[in-house]
Amino acid sequence: MTLLQFSLCTLAVFVVLLIAGALIEAEVDYRKRQIKRVRDLKVENAQLRAQIHRQRWEHDWYVDEAKTREAVKDLLLRQKWAEAKR
Secondary structure, eight states: OOHHHHHHHHHHHHHHHHHHHHHHHHHHHHHHHHHHHHHHHHHHHHHHHHHHHHHHHHHHHHHHHHHHHHHHHHHHHHHHHHHHHO
16 A cells, blocks of 8 residues: 555545534534424423413403402392392
8 A cells, every 4th residue: 555545545534534523513403403492392382371371361350250240230139129029
């Protein structure tokens, strides 16, 4: 094996290792981005669930308040009718 052949083989091995390293690094970066994306989506999903829960609670609170007012008016009306019948 001459010095030229040895140099070319060494250069080819170095290029293969360099390409392999670049591919591995790209795969690691891709996985990190995907993990970050999933994490961000989970956070966004949790925020949306909290917002929906808060809107439901507010809506239920208004409904409960309206039902309470209606029940109070109904009770007062029954009391007036009971007094009128006496």
